[in-house]
Amino acid sequence: MLKFIVRRLGVMLLTALALTFIVFYLTNLPPNLEKLAKSEASVRMSDEDVIKWIDNNGYSTSMVSRYGQWLGVLPGWVKTLESGEVRGRCIAKGSDPAAAPSYCGLVQGSWGQSTVFKKPVTEVLSRGLSMTSWLMLSVMLVMVPVALILGVLSGMREGSATDRVLSTFAIGSTATPEYVSGVIFVALFASATAGISPILADWGWISGKTLFMGTATSAMDKITFWNFALPVMTIALYGIGYIARMTRASMTEVMTAQYIRTARLKGVSFRQVVMKHALRNALIAPFTVIMLQFPWLLNGVVIVETLFNYKGFGWTLVQAATNNDIELLLGCSVVAVLVVLVTQLISDIGYVFLNPRIRLS
Amino acid sequence: MESLSWLQIIGAMAGRFLPVWLALGATFALSIAFKRRLGLYGKLFDSPVGMIGFAIVMFWAFTALFADTIITLDPLSQFSGSKNAVPGSALKAPSEGGYTHFLLGADHVARDVFSRMVMGSRVVLKIAPAATMFAFMVGITLGLPAGYIGGKLDTGLSFLANLVLAFPVILLFYLLVTPEIKATYIPTSFAATLFLFPVIFLVLLLNSRFFTNPMKRNLYVGIVLVIGLWAYSGLAFNADPLGVWSMDPNLLNVFVSVVFVNSPGVFRIVRGMVMDIKTRDYVAAGQTRGEGAWYIMLWEILPNARGPLIVDFCLRIGYTTILLGTLGFFGLGVSPESPDWGSTIDDGRKLLSIVAHPALAPALALMSLVLGLNLLADGLREESLKD
Numbered sequence: 245m246l247k248f249i250v251r252r253l254g255v256m257l258l259t260a261l262a263l264t265f266i267v268f269y270l271t272n273l274p275p276n277l278e279k280l281a282k283s284e285a286s287v288r289m290s291d292e293d294v295i296k297w298i299d300n301n302g303y304s305t306s307m308v309s310r311y312g313q314w315l316g317v318l319p320g321w322v323k324t325l326e327s328g329e330v331r332g333r334c335i336a337k338g339s340d341p342a343a344a345p346s347y348c349g350l351v352q353g354s355w356g357q358s359t360v361f362k363k364p365v366t367e368v369l370s371r372g373l374s375m376t377s378w379l380m381l382s383v384m385l386v387m388v389p390v391a392l393i394l395g396v397l398s399g400m401r402e403g404s405a406t407d408r409v410l411s412t413f414a415i416g417s418t419a420t421p422e423y424v425s426g427v428i429f430v431a432l433f434a435s436a437t438a439g440i441s442p443i444l445a446d447w448g449w450i451s452g453k454t455l456f457m458g459t460a461t462s463a464m465d466k467i468t469f470w471n472f473a474l475p476v477m478t479i480a481l482y483g484i485g486y487i488a489r490m491t492r493a494s495m496t497e498v499m500t501a502q503y504i505r506t507a508r509l510k511g512v513s514f515r516q517v518v519m520k521h522a523l524r525n526a527l528i529a530p531f532t533v534i535m536l537q538f539p540w541l542l543n544g545v546v547i548v549e550t551l552f553n554y555k556g557f558g559w560t561l562v563q564a565a566t567n568n569d570i571e572l573l574l575g576c577s578v579v580a581v582l583v584v585l586v587t588q589l590i591s592d593i594g595y596v597f598l599n600p601r602i603r604l605s
Numbered sequence: 606m607e608s609l610s611w612l613q614i615i616g617a618m619a620g621r622f623l624p625v626w627l628a629l630g631a632t633f634a635l636s637i638a639f640k641r642r643l644g645l646y647g648k649l650f651d652s653p654v655g656m657i658g659f660a661i662v663m664f665w666a667f668t669a670l671f672a673d674t675i676i677t678l679d680p681l682s683q684f685s686g687s688k689n690a691v692p693g694s695a696l697k698a699p700s701e702g703g704y705t706h707f708l709l710g711a712d713h714v715a716r717d718v719f720s721r722m723v724m725g726s727r728v729v730l731k732i733a734p735a736a737t738m739f740a741f742m743v744g745i746t747l748g749l750p751a752g753y754i755g756g757k758l759d760t761g762l763s764f765l766a767n768l769v770l771a772f773p774v775i776l777l778f779y780l781l782v783t784p785e786i787k788a789t790y791i792p793t794s795f796a797a798t799l800f801l802f803p804v805i806f807l808v809l810l811l812n813s814r815f816f817t818n819p820m821k822r823n824l825y826v827g828i829v830l831v832i833g834l835w836a837y838s839g840l841a842f843n844a845d846p847l848g849v850w851s852m853d854p855n856l857l858n859v860f861v862s863v864v865f866v867n868s869p870g871v872f873r874i875v876r877g878m879v880m881d882i883k884t885r886d887y888v889a890a891g892q893t894r895g896e897g898a899w900y901i902m903l904w905e906i907l908p909n910a911r912g913p914l915i916v917d918f919c920l921r922i923g924y925t926t927i928l929l930g931t932l933g934f935f936g937l938g939v940s941p942e943s944p945d946w947g948s949t950i951d952d953g954r955k956l957l958s959i960v961a962h963p964a965l966a967p968a969l970a971l972m973s974l975v976l977g978l979n980l981l982a983d984g985l986r987e988e989s990l991k992d
Contacts, residue, residue, distance in 0.1 A: 255764075262768055267780065275785035415983060419976035421927040423934045423950055424968040431961035438961040458958035539773060546775045547934065551954060562935070565779035573776075580773045588771075 245596075252592065256585045260578070267577040268311050271570045277303050280568050284359060300325055302333055314356070314574065316349020350578070356571030360563055365575040368560060373579065375464060375556035376545055379475065383541065387480040387487070388534060394484065395491020395530065400518055402496045411492065417485030422547040426478040430551075434458035434474060460554040475552045479544040483537050487530055494529040498522045528598045535591030539584045609693035609706055618708055618719070621675050625667040632663060645915070648988040655984015661977025665970075668723060669730040676720035677704035680944045687715040689960045712949075712963035713956055721944040722966045728945035729974070732856070733925040736863040737918060740925075742803040743864065744871025749902040751872070752879025763876070766869035774866055775931065781862045782937040787854055795861045796841040799868075804833035813900040855940060863928055867921060874917055878910040885909075912989040919982035923975040930971050946971045 270276075281297040282289055289297070298304055302321040312318030313333055320333030334348035348354040355365035398410035420428075432439035433456040441454040457471040498504065499522055507517050546558035553559075557579070564572040609617065619626075633650075640647035649655040668675060678684070678696075686697040690711040699705045708719040751759040769777075786792065807829045815822035839850025840857075852860070882888065883906060891901045933947020941948070946967035953964025 259764075259768055259771055263772060266772075267776070270780040270786070270791075273786070273789050273791070275788045276783075279785055415979050416976060419923065419979050420972050421930060421975075423930060423947070423954075424972045427950060427954060427957060427961075427964045427968045430957045431965050435958045435961050437959060438965075454958065539771070542773050543775055543931075546773075547931065550935070561776065562779075565776070568785075577773075577776055580776060581771060584771045584773070 248596075249589075249593065252589055256589060259585060260581050263581045264574060264578060265311055267574055268314065268570075269307060271568060271573055272303070272307055272310070276568050276570075280359070280570065283567065300331065302331070312349075314349050314571075316347050316351035316354070318349075319346040320348050355575050358564070358569055358572040360567045360569045360572065365572050368572060369557070369575050369579060372555065372557040372560040375554065376549070376558065378467060379472075379479070379545060379549075379554065379556060380541065382472065382476045383479045383483075383544075386476055387483045390480070391484045391487035392491055392527070392530060394488040396495055396518070396523065396526065398488070399492035399495025399499065399526070400522075402499070407492075410488070414485040414488040414492070417481050418489070419485075420481060422478050422482055422544045423551060425481050426474070426548060426551045429456075429474045429478055430458050458552075460549075460552040464555060475548045475554060478548050478551075479541065482544060483541065487533055487537065490533040491526065491530040495522065495526040498526040501525075528595065531598060532591045532595050535587045535594065538587040542580055542583060608691075608695055609708075611693070614693045614708055617706070621677060621708070621719075622668070624671040624674055625664060628667045628671070629660065629663055633660070645912075645985070645989060648991070649981075649984055652984040652987050654980050655988060658977045658980025658982070658984055661973055662981055665726050665974045665977070666730060669727040672723050672727045675723050676717075677706075677708060678717040678720050680717065680720040680724040681942055683715045684711065684717070685715065687711045689713060689956070689963070690715070691960075692718075692962055709966050710960075710962045712952060713960075718949075718963050718966050721949055722946070722970050724944040725946045725949060725967055726970065726974075728943060729926055729929060729971075732860060732863070732929060733922050736860055737867060737922045737925050739799060739803065739860075739864045740867035740921070741871050741914075741918060742806045743799055743868040745875050745907070746802050746806045746809070747868075748872040748875030749879055749907065750898075752876040753883055753898065753902050753906070755880075759876070762872070766872045769865070769869045770873075774928065775935070777866065778862060778932055778935070778937055781865075782858050782932060787858055792854070792858045792861055793842065795865060796857055799861060799864050800837050800841045804829065804837060807833065809899050810903050813897055813903055816897065816900070859929070859932060859937075863925055863932075866928065867925060870921070871917070874913070875910070878913060879906055882906045882909055912986075916982045916986045916989065919978050919985060923978035923982075926971065926975055926978070 277298050278294050281294045281301075285293070285297050300323065302310070302323060305321060309318055310321075313320050322330065322332035322335070324330050332344060334346065334354075335344040345352070353366075355369070357363070358365050358368050361368050394410050394414065398407040398414075401407060433441065434454045435441060435458070436453045441450070444450045444455055445453060455470075456474050458474075460471050460475045462468075463471040463475075504517055504521055507521050508514070512521075542558070545556065546561055548554070549556050549558035550562055557576070560572070561576045561580075563569070564576055636643065636647065637650050640650045649659060684696055684698075684707075687694070687707065688711065690707050692708065692710040693706060694710065695706050696704075707717055709722065710718050712718055712721070747762055751762045780786070781791070781795075808826055811825040811829060812822060815825060835845065835847075836850045839845025839848075840852050843851055843854075845851060879902070888901060888905055891905050896905070929945065930947035930950065933943075933945050933949070934951045936948065936951055949967040950964050950971075953961075953967075957964055
């Protein structure tokens with residue numbers, strides 16, 4: 245078991261390095277650096293000025309060495325400008341160059357400075373992540389129980405009317421990406437001119453103009469049901485169908501197993517069979533699926549945070565990407581890649597623990 | 606001019622789709638009449654779920670085909686004074702003999718929502734199936750040897766596939782589908798690599814089949830090479846000497862990214878199935894007969910894996926449609942004027958809580974197409990399991 249985990253951790257580290265290098269490479273391509281120079285210094289820069297800016301800010305050295313500096317395994321660059329000013333990767337503006345450390349990278353805990361927000365990357369990211377963790381937590385609390393119940397109910401009696409209805413719902417929900425369901429939800433519940441809000445307002449059932457809020461900006465200060473339900477529903481809906489279908493498949497498989505028939509023939513009630521005999525075995529496969537759903541949730545988070553203007557991790561990622569904020573984008577990708585890889589690892593280990601038939605070594 | 610009521614709008618829309626209804630009716634009548642002779646496709650018409658799915662998919666396919674006759678107004682032109690007009694409202698100044706109403710209203714710059722939605726189907730159905738096809742060629746060409754030969758090759762390719770799969774899709778799109786990247790060699794080199802696979806696949810397929818008959822082999826492989834490399838030069842490098850094959854750089858960038866994101870998934874499925882099938886007796890029999898490795902992979906294993914692959918193909922077109930919508934939603938790649946569904950939803954969402962209809966029409970269109978594809982896949986799965 246230990247050897248397996250160590251091996252997996254090794255592959256994970258390699259994957260993380262490769263992925264961050266790809267992001268580093270793509271964000272540091274010459275056209276992106278030019279764009280960065282123009283957005284940082286001035287839009288009407290001449291080509292020579294751009295080259296000079298890139299050179300002065302340490303972007304002209306080789307890609308690999310700069311990646312090493314960002315990681316913190318190579319010493320940061322130091323450059324004396326023509327004006328006599330000493331600039332360097334680890335030298336904060338206006339501080340004494342002599343006192344600056346020679347290494348400053350990921351390993352040393354320095355994630356760099358965001359050029360869009362003018363703040364350290366760690367600060368921007370931790371703010372975004374704390375916002376997103378509330379969203380993710382709510383989504384999980386809604387999505388997992390609903391999906392499992394739907395899956396178990398429809399897989400319990402294959403081919404029954406309940407099964408047909410629930411399966412159709414599951415297919416429908418997997419066909420509705422977040423940007424579609426978000427739009428439909430807002431139009432139905434949070435539009436002053438369409439959906440049910442105008443009717444409710446007419447009847448005097450709601451005090452405001454709309455039932456739910458169309459944006460989740462206010463949820464950043466205080467989460468209420470009315471400003472948070474739509475974003476959570478939007479992300480959860482897409483996942484529910486997928487997990488429910490997986491649960492259904494595994495439940496139908498378990499229900500046809502010999503030991504279930506034996507239990508039924510012994511006279512155990514159907515309810516008891518489902519609860520005591522089938523459920524635990526049927527939930528092994530969905531566990532893996534739920535864990536592997538995290539990367540996709542990340543996608544949903546980006547779309548929903550953009551749609552509902554909720555300034556969490558996904559929103560930060562979009563801001564970083566549209567403005568080519570290299571250090572912030574790298575920070576975002578480190579977080580994203582870690583989330584994906586760690587959930588993969590947990591799902592593998594969990595699968596081994598849950599399923600007594602699998603033995604490593 | 607009077608505005609239309611909802612009943613009139615629905616009637617008018619149904620009338621506009623007349624060519625689609627006719628084509629759909631003809632397809633169904635012919636297919637049901639000959640369903641016993643049509644193999645898996647014919648069996649689809651035994652399953653109600655599959656039939657509904659197929660009907661929805663074909664509805665959009667025919668809509669894309671007849672889009673020019675279905676649209677009521679020019680999808681790109683703006684009609685002054687009709688900003689955010691509600692569904693069914695009349696045009697302020699209809700042109701002579703032109704259509705007089707906005708069937709589904711107008712958007713924030715007063716373009717006709719209905720016509721844009723219809724035209725959008727053309728954009729989506731032009732890219733999604735083709736991109737999925739390419740992804741399948743790449744996934745199959747790499748997945749077969751990875752599963753069959755295994756060893757170092759498998760380890761290496763699987764690592765690469767997992768690498769791409771571990772990338773958050775949106776981050777990858779933001780890195781690959783930007784105007785800055787378009788100026789670099791990256792889209793071209795991606796295209797150069799990915800577009801080579803269909804040619805390799807077809808050459809391997811024909812070469813392994815007609816290996817024993819050099820005359821035929823040379824002819825078929827020669828034809829594939831000439832046409833394939835001709836198309837390849839045009840699509841990947843935009844260097845077709847005759848100018849028949851070409852691809853807009855914007856479109857190329859989107860296309861290549863979507864293929865790139867999809868292929869590792871196909872690779873994993875093919876690899877898994879090959880590892881399962883290669884233990885069967887008929888593969889061992891082929892090996893004993895002295896058949897070549899590629900012959901066994903392409904002509905013994907691949908046909909026996911077709912069921913799950915066809916199902917996955919349908920699902921994956923739906924997934925690709927969702928990805929294209931995501932790209933449009935973030936305003937990546939496609940031109941801002943483009944009527945594709947994702948960008949139209951993006952345009953409409955800014956005013957969503959005040960006027961909902963410009964975003965709602967493409968959203969429902971996209972949803973129905975993906976739903977149709979999922980139902981079709983479900984029907985196919987059900988029917989292919991019956992043999």
